[in-house]
Amino acid sequence: MKRASDFRFKHGYLIHQIFVVTLTTLSAIVILTPVVWMINAAMRPIKEVLTYPPQLDPSQLTFEYMASLIENELYRGYFVNSSIIALSTLAIVIVLGLLAAYGFSRFKMAGGRIMLLGIMALLMLPTVTLIVPYFRLAHLAGLYDTRLGLIIVNSAFILPICIWLLKGYMDAIPVDLEEAAMIDGCTRLQALQKILVPLAVPGIVGTGTFAFIFAWNEFLLAVTLTDTPDAQPLTIGLAAFFGQFVRDWNSIMALSTITSIPLMIIFVLFQRWVVQGMTSGAVK
Amino acid sequence: MRDEGTSPAAAPATGQETMVGERTSTGPGRPRRLPWRQMNGYYFVGPAILFFLFVSIFPLLRTIQMSLVDVEAGVPSFVGIRHYANLVQDPWFWNSLSNVLTFTVSSVILHISMGMGLALLLNEEWFNTTLRNFMRGLLILPWVFSTASSGLMWTLLYHPFGLLNYMWVGLLGQEAPIEFLAKPGLAMASVVAVNTWKSYPFYMIIILGGLQAIPAEIYEAAKVDGANAWKRFWHVTLPQLRPILIAISTIDIITTVGHVDLIRMLTRGGPLRSTETVAYYIYKTALLDGNLGYGAAVSTLMLIMLAILIILYLRVLSQGDEAGETSF
Numbered sequence: 001m002k003r004a005s006d007f008r009f010k011h012g013y014l015i016h017q018i019f020v021v022t023l024t025t026l027s028a029i030v031i032l033t034p035v036v037w038m039i040n041a042a043m044r045p046i047k048e049v050l051t052y053p054p055q056l057d058p059s060q061l062t063f064e065y066m067a068s069l070i071e072n073e074l075y076r077g078y079f080v081n082s083s084i085i086a087l088s089t090l091a092i093v094i095v096l097g098l099l100a101a102y103g104f105s106r107f108k109m110a111g112g113r114i115m116l117l118g119i120m121a122l123l124m125l126p127t128v129t130l131i132v133p134y135f136r137l138a139h140l141a142g143l144y145d146t147r148l149g150l151i152i153v154n155s156a157f158i159l160p161i162c163i164w165l166l167k168g169y170m171d172a173i174p175v176d177l178e179e180a181a182m183i184d185g186c187t188r189l190q191a192l193q194k195i196l197v198p199l200a201v202p203g204i205v206g207t208g209t210f211a212f213i214f215a216w217n218e219f220l221l222a223v224t225l226t227d228t229p230d231a232q233p234l235t236i237g238l239a240a241f242f243g244q245f246v247r248d249w250n251s252i253m254a255l256s257t258i259t260s261i262p263l264m265i266i267f268v269l270f271q272r273w274v275v276q277g278m279t280s281g282a283v284k
Numbered sequence: 285m286r287d288e289g290t291s292p293a294a295a296p297a298t299g300q301e302t303m304v305g306e307r308t309s310t311g312p313g314r315p316r317r318l319p320w321r322q323m324n325g326y327y328f329v330g331p332a333i334l335f336f337l338f339v340s341i342f343p344l345l346r347t348i349q350m351s352l353v354d355v356e357a358g359v360p361s362f363v364g365i366r367h368y369a370n371l372v373q374d375p376w377f378w379n380s381l382s383n384v385l386t387f388t389v390s391s392v393i394l395h396i397s398m399g400m401g402l403a404l405l406l407n408e409e410w411f412n413t414t415l416r417n418f419m420r421g422l423l424i425l426p427w428v429f430s431t432a433s434s435g436l437m438w439t440l441l442y443h444p445f446g447l448l449n450y451m452w453v454g455l456l457g458q459e460a461p462i463e464f465l466a467k468p469g470l471a472m473a474s475v476v477a478v479n480t481w482k483s484y485p486f487y488m489i490i491i492l493g494g495l496q497a498i499p500a501e502i503y504e505a506a507k508v509d510g511a512n513a514w515k516r517f518w519h520v521t522l523p524q525l526r527p528i529l530i531a532i533s534t535i536d537i538i539t540t541v542g543h544v545d546l547i548r549m550l551t552r553g554g555p556l557r558s559t560e561t562v563a564y565y566i567y568k569t570a571l572l573d574g575n576l577g578y579g580a581a582v583s584t585l586m587l588i589m590l591a592i593l594i595i596l597y598l599r600v601l602s603q604g605d606e607a608g609e610t611s612f
Contacts, residue, residue: 016408016409017410017411020405020408020410021410021411021415023405024402024405024406024419024423025419027402027405027423028419028422028423031422031423031425031426031481032422032425033441033447034426034434034437034438034441034481035425035426035429035437037437037440037441037447038433038436038437038440041440049440050443050445050446052445052450052453052454053450053454054447054450096331096332096335097332099328099329099331099332100328100329100331100332100333102328103325103326103327103328103329103330104325104329106325106328107324107325107328107329108325109325109326109329112325112329115329115333118336119332119336122336122340124534124535124538124590124594125340125344126538126539126541126542126563126586126590127542127544128542128544128563128566128567128583128586129344129347129542129566129583129584129586129587130340130343130344130347130583131566131567131570131571131579131583132346132347132350132566132570132576132579132580132583133343133344133346133347133350133580134343135570135571135576136346136350136576137343137346152339153339155335155339156335156336156339156340159332159335159336160336163332188324213428216430217429217430217431217432219430219431219432219544219545219548220544220545220567223545223548223571224571235430235431235432235545238430238432238433238436239432239548239549242436242439242549249440252436253436253437253440256432256433256436256437259430259432259433260428260429260430260433263428263429263430264425264428267421267424267425267428268421271421271424275420275424275489278486278489278490278493279489279490279492279493279496
């Protein structure tokens with residue numbers, strides 16, 4: 001380009017590149033240390049976790065702890081609960097979120113703005129302010145210590161951000177396409193299903209990833225509304241494990257690693273759309 | 285409630301009524317006064333709004349109601365503002381209030397400055413976009429982990445024989461390991477560090493989005509005018525980012541004030557209740573001590589304080605321009 005012809009600029013460009021890349025890489029190394037440490041501890045032979053100097057020899061790594069956790073019925077149960085809770089929450093918020101986002105994006109309603117502001121306010125509502133009534137109401141409704149109860153309340157806290165993000169996506173898709181489809185004989189729901197949803201797929205994937213991570217990691221509602229491993233997700237299992245045993249750091253970190261693996265996979269797969277969703281939300 | 289709502293103030297309730305009414309009555313005269321287009325919107329929005337009414341709004345009102353009730357010997361009785369009167373005199377409540385102030389102010393400053401710094405780096409021109417995106421992915425990673433996992437990772441690092449103390453004792457030759465989570469004062473700083481690590485990526489990404497939306501021409505013009513990098517940051521970048529910064533610091537304040545799980549995993553409010561924030565105090569009184577009414581009173585007070593804070597904050601920072609509007 002033009003810049004390459006200017007030698008002095010090129011020289012400055014090189015220094016600039018080295019500076020930017022080095023600084024970012026160093027930051028990334030420091031920031032990822034806790035993660036590397038967790039995985040390392042999960043795979044160290046026992047007694048090698050808390051030693052001076054720390055052991056890093058990769059030939060000694062073992063999958064023993066993770067394997068024994070996976071074989072353990074109790075922890076498999078936590079894993080199943082987490083999966084059911086997170087996936088059901090995901091399904092609820094995407095369906096309700098898509099419908100609501102479509103309504104807000106495509107219709108002029110009396111009170112639409114007030115409802116949107118209300119949803120914005122709900123988005124900011126701290127979970128902790130509702131744990132007292134949830135605790136009581138869950139007992140009254142027979143939803144205490146059930147996965148269904150957790151799915152419902154999780155959805156209530158994730159739905160506002162989903163509506164917000166999905167509405168942003170739909171606003172960016174021209175109305176003409178649906179109108180054309182409706183003139184061609186589609187009903188409104190068909191237009192939503194056949195035109196808008198396919199176009200909004202990146203937004204749905206991004207929002208869905210967001211919702212899944214949120215639901216998978218939820219802790220406070222789970223600790224409020226569950227009591228036994230029948231309904232408890234992995235996050236509670238982790239906390240219980242940490243509190244209950246003589247600190248067996250190998251197994252704790254192995255469980256923590258197992259808990260994080262699905263998240264890391266999902267994140268690597270869908271990172272692009274999550275980032276896209278978050279950044280486009282910011283610009284608005 | 286049955287007037288078909290043209291005044292926006294009564295609208296959410298009206299919309300609800302209309303929708304429910306519509307579903308049940310399937311007679312010939314269905315769309316009455318509202319035009320067809322308006323009616324249809326409620327069908328789509330309705331399920332979510334109904335869901336919110338039952339699962340968010342109703343419990344929210346119950347919080348307020350429960351704060352006025354006390355259960356003694358299994359019998360609930362109305363006690364009026366007694367919980368609130370006790371609250372004002374409760375030294376542990378004031379303790380938690382001052383703790384949450386320290387926790388929130390330092391966390392928000394660190395989140396945004398760290399997010400800003402890294403976003404600026406990622407927003408620079410990179411010789412290789414794939415490398416840049418890879419780095420971006422690595423830098424977002426902490427955000428993906430659960431608070432429970434993050435708490436455990438850091439408890440291991442903070443351990444007297446953990447990595448940080450290995451550096452302190454083993455490499456720097458100090459005598460005693462630092463007790464990161466066991467010393468009042470230091471414990472709060474350690475919790476803030478974990479919170480910073482865990483949450484900065486979210487703000488980094490949003491700031492990055494904001495940076496990418498700033499038109500390049502403004503920078504070109506500033507360069508032509510002879511502004512150096514620092515001046516361009518101060519006079520172009522910051523003012524352009526202002527609406528976003530207002531929005532994310534508000535969101536950050538609310539999120540940080542609400543943290544219970546992080547404190548539960550790291551310190552359980554200790555040592556000497558020095559990391560016990562208002563949110564943790566609610567969790568502790570209501571769920572661990574079983575004092576639901578009192579917990580509800582603290583919750584209500586927290587809601588009121590947050591609402592005032594947000595309104596004041598938006599007012600102050602968006603004075604004189606439309607920035608407040610954008611932040612919604």
